[in-house]
Amino acid sequence: xxxxxxxxxxxxxxxxxxxxxREMLRVGGLSALGLTATQLAKLRTAKAANSAxxxxxxxxxxxxxxxxGPSQIDLWDMKPNASAEIRGxxxxxxxxxxxxxxxxxxxxxxxxMDKLCLLRSMQHRMNVHGPACSEIFSGRPYHSAxxxxxxxxxxxxxxxxxxxxxxxxxxxxxPSVVLPWYLQFPGQSRxxxxxxxxxxxxxxxxMLVQGSGNGDFAVDGLNWHETAPxxxxxxxxxxxxxxxxxxxxxxxxxxxxxxxxxxxxxAFSLLKHRAGEILDLKQxxxxxxxxYGRTSVGQSLLMARRLVEAGVSLVTINxxxxxxxxxxxxxxxxxxxxxxxxxxxxxxxxxxxxxxFLQDLDDHGLLETTLVVAVGEFGRTPKLGQxxxxxxxxxxxxxxxxxxxxxLLAGGGxxxxxxxxxxxxxxxxxxxxxxxPADLSATILHHLGVDHTQEYVSNNQGLRHHLSEGSPVHxxx
Numbered sequence: 001x002x003x004x005x006x007x008x009x010x011x012x013x014x015x016x017x018x019x020x021x022r023e024m025l026r027v028g029g030l031s032a033l034g035l036t037a038t039q040l041a042k043l044r045t046a047k048a049a050n051s052a053x054x055x056x057x058x059x060x061x062x063x064x065x066x067x068x069g070p071s072q073i074d075l076w077d078m079k080p081n082a083s084a085e086i087r088g089x090x091x092x093x094x095x096x097x098x099x100x101x102x103x104x105x106x107x108x109x110x111x112x113m114d115k116l117c118l119l120r121s122m123q124h125r126m127n128v129h130g131p132a133c134s135e136i137f138s139g140r141p142y143h144s145a146x147x148x149x150x151x152x153x154x155x156x157x158x159x160x161x162x163x164x165x166x167x168x169x170x171x172x173x174x175p176s177v178v179l180p181w182y183l184q185f186p187g188q189s190r191x192x193x194x195x196x197x198x199x200x201x202x203x204x205x206x207m208l209v210q211g212s213g214n215g216d217f218a219v220d221g222l223n224w225h226e227t228a229p230x231x232x233x234x235x236x237x238x239x240x241x242x243x244x245x246x247x248x249x250x251x252x253x254x255x256x257x258x259x260x261x262x263x264x265x266x267a268f269s270l271l272k273h274r275a276g277e278i279l280d281l282k283q284x285x286x287x288x289x290x291x292y293g294r295t296s297v298g299q300s301l302l303m304a305r306r307l308v309e310a311g312v313s314l315v316t317i318n319x320x321x322x323x324x325x326x327x328x329x330x331x332x333x334x335x336x337x338x339x340x341x342x343x344x345x346x347x348x349x350x351x352x353x354x355x356x357f358l359q360d361l362d363d364h365g366l367l368e369t370t371l372v373v374a375v376g377e378f379g380r381t382p383k384l385g386q387x388x389x390x391x392x393x394x395x396x397x398x399x400x401x402x403x404x405x406x407x408l409l410a411g412g413g414x415x416x417x418x419x420x421x422x423x424x425x426x427x428x429x430x431x432x433x434x435x436x437p438a439d440l441s442a443t444i445l446h447h448l449g450v451d452h453t454q455e456y457v458s459n460n461q462g463l464r465h466h467l468s469e470g471s472p473v474h475x476x477x
Contacts, residue, residue: 059412060308060366061444063159063316064301064354064374065136067183067324068129068332071380071398072406073427074342075103077120085384086426089339097417105347108355114417115358115367117409117476121421121430122375124437127389127400129333132377133183134194139441139468142193150190153460155198159441160206162467163314164197166450171311173275178316179300180211186325199458199465206316209279209303211296278310279303291356296320298353305360308370313448321349328392332376335390335397358410371412371447373440379405382426404430407440412447414476438470446472 073079078092078101092101095110100118102110109116124141126132130149131142138156157165160176167175183192197204281289281299284306292298297319304315319331323345334341354374361367380398381388393399404423410416421433445452445468452468 058369059371059447059449060312060369061314061371061373061412061448062301062304062308062357063314063444064297064372065133065183065316065318066332066374066376067133067319068330068334069132069376069378069380069400069405070332070346071334071338071342072120072404072423073380073382074338074398075106075347076118076406076408077404077423077427078103079425079427082382082426086382088384090342100417100419103342103347105343106351108351112355112358112410115362115410116416117414117418117420119407119409119420119435119473119476120404120423120427121433121435122379122405122407122437122440123430123434124378124402127378127402129185129330129377129400130193132400132402133192135437136375136377136440137194138198139438139470149185149192150188151193151196151198153198155193155196156465157198157200157204157456158195158206159444160195160314160316161197161200161204162445162450163448164204164206165200165456166454166467167313167448169311169313173278173307173310173312174207175312176206176314176316177307177312178206178208178318179303180209180296181318181320181324182208183318185330186327199460200456201459206314211300211320278306281306288360291352292360293349293352293356295349295353297349298356301353301357302360305357305364305366308361308366309364314444321345329397334380335393335399337394338380338384338397354408361411367411369412371414371444372408372410373444374408375440376405378402379427382428401428404428407435409476418476420473420476433475435473436470438468439473440470442468442470443472443476 073086074088074090078090079087080092081087091104093104093107093110095102095113097113100113102113102118124132124135126135126142126146128146128149130151131146133149134140134142134155137158137160139159140156143154143156160178163176164174169175178195182195184190185192196202277283281302284302289299289302292302297317300317300320304317307315321331323329323341324331329335329337329341332346358367358372361370361372379401381393381401384398385393385395386399387393388399388401390399404427409420421435422431423429424431442452450467452470452472453466455464455466457464
């Protein structure tokens with residue numbers, strides 16, 4: 001069961017809004033009855049600008065975060081000619097694109113290779129989960145020593161928060177949504193670093209739609225009833241706006257009143273634009289839900305397609321499986337029994353859900369404008385049992401490795417059936433076309449129409465920072 005995180009309505013701020021195209025056309029039709037030629041020309045210019053803005057907003061991004069760090073050398077950057085302690089147990093198989101091979105346990109993904117770009121040259125220097133997650137989510141090196149995995153007010157803002165502040169949504173839905181959970185290690189009081197507004201302010205956090213993993217979305221409070229139709233809710237809202245502002249500002253601070261009013265307007269916008277229906281997977285055929293797989297990841301990807309259709313710019317899906325509460329080998333973390341876990345749990349879930357998602361996007365005509373990104377916080381050690389960070393690593397496992405790992409890209413103008421960047425003979429270090437988390441964040445922001453060079457003022461120090469210090473990756477189209 002999935003529910004809206006109600007803290008979102010208490011923390012977020014700054015979502016931009018604008019007249020819809022339908023409203024512009026309505027005004028234009030009425031104005032044509034009595035405006036002068038000059039006024040009509042100005043109106044046409046405004047309508048044209050609004051139309052151009054809508055076209056820019058058509059772009060979206062679905063960011064699938066493979067929490068834990070998948071093994072690049074066992075999955076999509078295999079080195080079959082390396083020695084046994086490097087190459088491991090799996091064999092490569094041919095894909096739909098001649099010359100590109102991936103893991104034998106990802107056959108469905110192989111059949112979608114004509115839509116995919118394997119960006120094999122991701123790299124950074126952080127080998128601790130939380131700080132590494134922060135680097136991927138924010139596009140910036142971690143701000144201090146990696147002594148904790150938990151979020152702090154000093155964190156750099158996540159891409160989600162950047163979009164909440166500087167993105168827009170023509171449909172009244174938030175520009176950024178997170179599914180189905182915020183990453184958090186068991187026993188810790190706060191979510192893992194990099195998922196909040198951080199120094200930009202938590203009021204810019206994305207809307208979280210939580211789930212229990214069974215794939216049923218039952219969101220309370222987002223559907224109106226016959227006894228309280230939308231027009232009655234609208235009347236109450238207008239009456240409240242007339243009665244409250246002056247009195248409230250005499251009692252409470254201006255900022256507090258403004259925040260409450262903003263949250264109320266957002267809640268009404270969700271009702272008005274039927275968010276409850278959008279978040280209802282029962283609207284989808286049972287056969288399609290089965291195709292994705294009745295897993296948390298599968299159903300979240302299907303929900304992502306619905307959100308993209310509804311106009312949400314950035315949808316982040318945090319990987320979730322039954323090992324998320326395992327403090328030793330969380331999700332894609334494979335310090336022990338690397339091959340068994342990949343073969344029996346992770347690959348089957350991924351190989352069902354992700355290829356189905358790519359095909360579904362394509363079938364709905366959304367792949368061209370939707371940039372799909374699948375990546376973890378780092379890769380795994382080239383050598384089995386190699387120690388780099390965790391004493392839990394055994395001879396059957398691989399430890400953390402940020403020096404070379406793979407991002408899967410599709411859609412959004414990215415040419416499928418290609419490999420971008422290369423690694424050495426052990427998939428341990430990048431040898432060509434390195435890409436940093438900063439470059440990846442700049443690429444995503446650029447695709448979404450947000451200027452990655454623009455600045456904001458941090459809450460904690462009052463300093464000005466660019467959204468990203470990276471550069472969009474060219475040569476992907």
